[in-house]
Amino acid sequence: MGKSRRPHTPGPSQAGSPGRTSGPMDGYVSTPRDMRSAPAAAKMALASPGDSSSDSQTQGSPRGDTLAHISSELAKITGNMLSRADKAEMLAEIRTAIREEVMEVRKDLTALEQRVEALEADRAQTVQHQQATDTATTRQGNVLLDLRRQLEDLDNRGRRNNIRIRGLPENADETLPELLTDLFTHILGDRAPEDYGIERAHRALRPLSPEGPPRDVICCLLSYALKDCIMRAARNQQNIAFRDGQVSLYQDLSAFTLEARRALRPVTAILRERRIPYKWGFPFSLQAKVGQSWHIIRWPADVPRFIRAPSLPTVTVSNWVLERQPQHPRAVSDRPGTGLTGSGFRRGGPDSHEE
Numbered sequence: 001m002g003k004s005r006r007p008h009t010p011g012p013s014q015a016g017s018p019g020r021t022s023g024p025m026d027g028y029v030s031t032p033r034d035m036r037s038a039p040a041a042a043k044m045a046l047a048s049p050g051d052s053s054s055d056s057q058t059q060g061s062p063r064g065d066t067l068a069h070i071s072s073e074l075a076k077i078t079g080n081m082l083s084r085a086d087k088a089e090m091l092a093e094i095r096t097a098i099r100e101e102v103m104e105v106r107k108d109l110t111a112l113e114q115r116v117e118a119l120e121a122d123r124a125q126t127v128q129h130q131q132a133t134d135t136a137t138t139r140q141g142n143v144l145l146d147l148r149r150q151l152e153d154l155d156n157r158g159r160r161n162n163i164r165i166r167g168l169p170e171n172a173d174e175t176l177p178e179l180l181t182d183l184f185t186h187i188l189g190d191r192a193p194e195d196y197g198i199e200r201a202h203r204a205l206r207p208l209s210p211e212g213p214p215r216d217v218i219c220c221l222l223s224y225a226l227k228d229c230i231m232r233a234a235r236n237q238q239n240i241a242f243r244d245g246q247v248s249l250y251q252d253l254s255a256f257t258l259e260a261r262r263a264l265r266p267v268t269a270i271l272r273e274r275r276i277p278y279k280w281g282f283p284f285s286l287q288a289k290v291g292q293s294w295h296i297i298r299w300p301a302d303v304p305r306f307i308r309a310p311s312l313p314t315v316t317v318s319n320w321v322l323e324r325q326p327q328h329p330r331a332v333s334d335r336p337g338t339g340l341t342g343s344g345f346r347r348g349g350p351d352s353h354e355e
Contacts, residue, residue: 153283155254161227162252165217176201187233197222257284263320270312
């Protein structure tokens with residue numbers, strides 16, 4: 001009781017409630033002083049919106065500041081909102097822009113369509129031109145093949161009186177006409193004429209090799225009948241022995257004809273195996289007789305039909321027209337037996353022993 005006590009002064013948040021502890025929310029939830037002293041009827045009067053004293057009191061409080069801030073924000077939002085006229089104007093601008101873009105796209109599509117139509121027309125013309133070119137090329141190819149066949153036939157006809165002799169020894173002391181006269185007399189025997197009418201004779205166009213076989217001899221007789229008689233007699237003799245060697249006689253042929261005959265060796269081998277008679281024709285052809293009918297090969301495309309006719313087994317025949325071309329006679333050697341050196345072909349010479 002003897003202690004002096006400091007008088008307690010209530011704070012702003014405790015003015016209306018002695019004995020209540022102050023807190024951080026008192027400024028927001030505390031009741032104003034005027035409202036604590038006023039009766040209930042006065043409280044109802046304070047809530048009316050037309051009371052200026054209430055507005056002034058609310059504006060000074062934190063709650064009033066919050067409401068004022070919200071009101072200002074709402075005012076800004078409302079001010080930024082577009083009016084109906086602004087919306088209509090913006091929509092019109094958007095439509096105009098879209099219409100312009102669509103018109104540009106349509107123009108581009110129209111130009112593209114015209115270009116596509118022009119390209120299609122050009123392509124149609126190109127296809128027609130291509131077809132015409134293919135047709136013309138095919139015709140020209142056929143014409144060239146016919147010309148080649150005619151040239152080949154002329155070349156072979158120019159060689160009709162020629163005989164190619166293989167294995168005739170080279171003797172410097174004896175001339176070719178003397179050797180050929182002795183050889184033909186040996187082949188014909190009693191049917192030998194007094195004069196064979198040898199127009200010309202020469203060795204094959206290749207260098208002389210001391211270690212190699214003798215070069216072939218090509219001779220031309222004035223009489224085709226005499227040449228044919230000599231070839232028939234030589235064909236009937238299996239081996240012709242002359243001057244300590246074996247001699248063979250062949251028809252002198254063009255390089256293209258030799259290539260075609262080499263390509264048809266599988267077919268002629270089957271024909272010989274089946275004992276089907278055949279012969280070579282001029283212009284070039286392979287003719288085989290089956291029963292009472294003749295079957296002919298003139299071009300590589302004729303081979304399948306030729307094989308099917310006599311029921312022969314299937315064989316592979318190279319296209320002698322397109323695959324390989326004969327080389328110049330001086331560019332290849334004159335090897336006996338095959339007439340081949342590597343991939344080159346010798347001008348003239350036998351294709352096999354079928355001659």
